[in-house]
Amino acid sequence: MNEFLQLLIVGISQGCIYGLMALGFVMIYKATEMLNFAQGDMMMLGSFVAWTLIMDLGMPFWLGVPATLIIMALFGALVDILIVRRVIGQPQFAVIILTLGLGIIFRAAAGMIWGQVPLTIDSPISGFSSFYGIVIGNERLAIIAVTAILIAILWAYFRYSKWGIAMKATSQNQLAAYYSGIPVRVIISAVWAVAAAISALAGILLAPITLIEPMNGLLGIKAFAAAVIGGFGSMPGAILGGLIVGIIEPFAAAYVPAVKGSMIYVVMLVVLALRPQGLFAQMHKKKL
Amino acid sequence: MRILFKTNYKQDLNLAKHGGHRFWYGLLILVLFAVPLIFDGYYIGEATRILIYAMAGLGLMVLTGFTGQVSLGHAAFLAIGAYTNAWFLAQGFSSFVALPMAALLSMIGGLLVAIPAARMSGIYLAIATLAFAIIVEDVAGHLSSITGGNRGMMVDVPILFGYQIWESWELYLFVLSILVAATLAVLNILRSPLGRAMIAVRESEVSSQALGVNPMKIKVFAFTVSAAITGLAGAFLAHYMSFLTPQIFGILLSIQLLLMIVLGGLGTVHGVFFGAVLIGLLETGISIAKDSLPSSIGGLPGIEPFIFGAILVGVIAFEPTGIYGRWIKIRSYMEFFPVYRRKSFKRQRAYLKTERLR
Numbered sequence: 001m002n003e004f005l006q007l008l009i010v011g012i013s014q015g016c017i018y019g020l021m022a023l024g025f026v027m028i029y030k031a032t033e034m035l036n037f038a039q040g041d042m043m044m045l046g047s048f049v050a051w052t053l054i055m056d057l058g059m060p061f062w063l064g065v066p067a068t069l070i071i072m073a074l075f076g077a078l079v080d081i082l083i084v085r086r087v088i089g090q091p092q093f094a095v096i097i098l099t100l101g102l103g104i105i106f107r108a109a110a111g112m113i114w115g116q117v118p119l120t121i122d123s124p125i126s127g128f129s130s131f132y133g134i135v136i137g138n139e140r141l142a143i144i145a146v147t148a149i150l151i152a153i154l155w156a157y158f159r160y161s162k163w164g165i166a167m168k169a170t171s172q173n174q175l176a177a178y179y180s181g182i183p184v185r186v187i188i189s190a191v192w193a194v195a196a197a198i199s200a201l202a203g204i205l206l207a208p209i210t211l212i213e214p215m216n217g218l219l220g221i222k223a224f225a226a227a228v229i230g231g232f233g234s235m236p237g238a239i240l241g242g243l244i245v246g247i248i249e250p251f252a253a254a255y256v257p258a259v260k261g262s263m264i265y266v267v268m269l270v271v272l273a274l275r276p277q278g279l280f281a282q283m284h285k286k287k288l
Numbered sequence: 289m290r291i292l293f294k295t296n297y298k299q300d301l302n303l304a305k306h307g308g309h310r311f312w313y314g315l316l317i318l319v320l321f322a323v324p325l326i327f328d329g330y331y332i333g334e335a336t337r338i339l340i341y342a343m344a345g346l347g348l349m350v351l352t353g354f355t356g357q358v359s360l361g362h363a364a365f366l367a368i369g370a371y372t373n374a375w376f377l378a379q380g381f382s383s384f385v386a387l388p389m390a391a392l393l394s395m396i397g398g399l400l401v402a403i404p405a406a407r408m409s410g411i412y413l414a415i416a417t418l419a420f421a422i423i424v425e426d427v428a429g430h431l432s433s434i435t436g437g438n439r440g441m442m443v444d445v446p447i448l449f450g451y452q453i454w455e456s457w458e459l460y461l462f463v464l465s466i467l468v469a470a471t472l473a474v475l476n477i478l479r480s481p482l483g484r485a486m487i488a489v490r491e492s493e494v495s496s497q498a499l500g501v502n503p504m505k506i507k508v509f510a511f512t513v514s515a516a517i518t519g520l521a522g523a524f525l526a527h528y529m530s531f532l533t534p535q536i537f538g539i540l541l542s543i544q545l546l547l548m549i550v551l552g553g554l555g556t557v558h559g560v561f562f563g564a565v566l567i568g569l570l571e572t573g574i575s576i577a578k579d580s581l582p583s584s585i586g587g588l589p590g591i592e593p594f595i596f597g598a599i600l601v602g603v604i605a606f607e608p609t610g611i612y613g614r615w616i617k618i619r620s621y622m623e624f625f626p627v628y629r630r631k632s633f634k635r636q637r638a639y640l641k642t643e644r645l646r
Contacts, residue, residue: 035411086605093358094604096414097550100543101600108594221418221539228415262426265419272416273404 002133007250013140015246016147020202021223022230022238023154024195029232030171031191032088037099038079039199040220041106046072046200047212048110051119061124065204069197076196077189084192085185103217110214118211125208139208146205150198151239158235167191225268231275301479303472320464324457332456333528334568339463340524342564345548346467346474346557347518352546353555354478355510356490357405358414361421362545365515367428367537368394369522370443371435374532377444384448387466390523391516397424398515399508406507421542428534440533443526453527463524470517475557477513486510490555547600553612562611570596 021039028036036042049071054064079102087094125142128135158164169177170187178184203216210216222245230241245264252263259266292299292306304310323335348362369390376386401420405413428435435441446453446462453459477483488496489503496503526532544567552563574592607614621628 029411035414083601083605087608090608091356092411093352093356093414093546093550093554094608096358096360096411097546098601098604100546101597101604104543104593104597105601108591108597112591112594221422224415225419228412232411258430259426262423265422268419269404269416269423272408272412 003254005132006134006136007254008247009134009136010140011247011250012243013143013246014249015226015243016143016239017202017206017242018219018223018226018245019239019242020147020150020205021199021220022227022242023235024199024202025223025227026230026232026235026238027167027191027195027198029227030235031167032084032188034084034088034095035092035099036195037096037220037224038103038106038217039195040223041103041110041217042072042076042196043199043203043206043220044110044212044214044217045075045106045203046196047121047203047207047216048114048119049200050204050207051114051121051212054121055119061122065201068204069200072200073193073197077193079196080189080192085188088188103220107214107217110217114212114214116214118213120211121204121207123208137209139205143205143209146201147239150201154235163187163190222264225264228268229271303475303479317468321461324460329456332460334572336456336460336463336524336528338564338568339460339467340521340528341545341548341567342561343463343467343470343521343524344518344545345552345560345564346470347514347516347521348545349549349554349557349560350474350477350486350517351510351514353549353559354483354490355486355507357507357510358546359417359514360414360539360542360546361401361417361419361424362514362518363537363539363541364417364421364424365394365397365518366522366525366541367424367534368397368515369519370526370529370532370537371428371441372519373523374441374443374526375434377447382448383446386446387520387523391519394519394522395512395516397519398511401515402508402511405511406504418539418542421537421539425534425537428537435532435534438534440531443530443532446527459524459527466520466524470520471557474513474517478557482506482509547596551599551603551610553610556612558615559610559612562615566611570599 021043024039024042025036028034028039046068050064050068053059053067054061059067083102084095084098087098123139125138127138129138129141130136158168166177166182166187167190169180169182170184170191174184177187203212206216206219223242226241226245227238228241229244230237230239244267248264248267249260253260256263290306290308294300299305304313324332327335344362344366347365348359351357351359351362372393373386373390376389377383381389401417405416408416429438431437432439446459448462453462478486485496485501485506486509488499488501489506493503496506529536548563548567549560550563551566552561553559574595578591603610609616
């Protein structure tokens with residue numbers, strides 16, 4: 001029983017990371033119908049920027065984190081303005097290939113700038129907590145707490161703030177949003193900025209658990225599986241999908257080690273086969 | 289500028305539209321078959337690799353270029369073909385059994401993916417095929433009794449009529465003849481009703497349905513044909529590599545295949561070959577250019593993928609029709625010389641086409 005709970009909590013904390021990244025995917029997808037295959041690499045870049053600010057330039061941790069988020073938000077907006085905006089309305093594969101290419105560039109650039117040697121960030125949260133016979137690292141608890149807070153903030157943002165509502169409107173109907181005076185281009189860049197900041201936060205949260213290295217960007221594929229299981233286009237679904245993926249992983253590794261690498265993809269394919277539009281479907285029929 | 293005078297409806301169906309086509313493509317095939325007379329070992333090996341890429345790209349082009357279904361997992365079919373071929377050769381069968389079995393097994397693999405995949409569209413399909421490729425790579429690592437697992441597996445040389453193909457130029461000719469046959473087969477499919485239905489499905493699923501095409505059937509058909517051709521390419525890749533490990537067939541190979549057909553020009557058979565040649569030359573070109581650069585730049589780890597990615601992004605952003613599209617523009621510029629209009633190739637103003645109704 002204890003082992004079960006232990007695995008569950010580890011899975012939930014890992015799942016929160018996937019959920020945050022999946023959230024980034026879904027936000028961009030909802031706003032622009034683009035699949036950002038570079039999301040995982042943006043997360044990786046975020047953790048490298050945080051490393052530079054905190055460990056290299058010696059910023060205090062609590063200053064370095066918001067600074068990283070701002071830098072990555074600007075970066076995300078720039079990526080949209082300079083490159084991605086060109087392919088809006090192009091066929092889906094063009095977007096997929098473009099973001100795949102961006103991911104390759106980010107990964108290679110990170111390798112050139114920061115090298116392939118794994119780095120660590122000294123986190124102010126460390127040590128272990130134990131309750132009910134479970135021992136769990138404090139940084140894992142921090143992940144769960146931060147994710148919960150962030151979800152609350154995002155919920156309030158999309159419910160009450162002017163920008164959040166404008167983003168929702170843009171994602172529902174670009175033309176109508178444009179007619180009502182919403183600056184659609186600015187909104188889309190802002191969505192990219194928010195998504196980049198969220199994934200940078202995921203990267204910072206992940207940094208104390210795994211080391212920071214360029215290959216971390218490939219975690220994005222798992223976050224993809226999470227977003228698909230949750231159904232693209234549903235933000236609570238993305239978090240739930242992330243949790244499902246995160247929980248499956250440690251259990252598969254513990255009980256059926258032979259399939260630990262591909263278990264989540266098998267689950268994803270089963271979900272896709274049963275419900276081709278994901279668990280929380282938003283797409284109904286393709287328009288002409 | 290050539291003006292064709294058509295006297296017969298059948299003329300629209302001809303593979304070679306006029307004498308110029310017949311002459312130049314015939315010459316191209318002759319030159320390709322004569323390559324072993326001119327070049328020696330190393331270049332023959334490089335040329336073989338380009339031909340194998342072209343064959344794999346041809347398979348992907350049927351699916352992505354002509355039917356519009358993006359696959360991010362074509363390395364899986366390469367893997368199935370490669371391992372099937374190697375296993376049958378290891379059991380002492382000749383290539384006459386091993387090659388068709390490689391095509392058949394990847395075809396079955398394609399069918400397995402296609403049946404759920406035909407119901408999906410766009411992004412879901414891309415992700416599902418990606419997952420399929422990851423699973424196949426994982427399975428190849430675990431099935432040690434057949435694939436040798438992560439330790440790898442030696443591949444025997446091809447055997448035809450009891451004759452073992454050892455020389456690199458013999459392998460080159462073998463690959464070339466199969467590739468020519470496969471290209472002709474694809475061209476023939478494309479001018480048949482099935483091929484036209486594939487293109488209709490690519491352009492608009494709903495409209496094709498309204499015209500009496502069953503998109504599900506067409507997609508499944510495209511998947512199986514594509515998987516079979518890619519499986520054949522995988523079988524030859526096994527011979528070219530002569531040693532197989534599951535890591536060869538990672539996601540990067542799938543991306544490279546996709547990159548190839550996009551660079552060449554999506555939706556054209558020419559594009560496959562342009563792309564394969566470009567990718568083949570790029571790999572050698574980058575490694576040569578690296579040596580001539582100052583070591584502070586050339587010695588950086590990861591400069592190759594960086595250049596690769598930059599080219600990929602540049603092409604999609606600035607010339608989405610690829611090399612073949614650019615060539616068409618240059619050719620029509622020359623054909624219509626004084627009266628060429630840049631606007632005739634202007635991209636349509638694009639708006640976001642949503643897949644959601646709400």
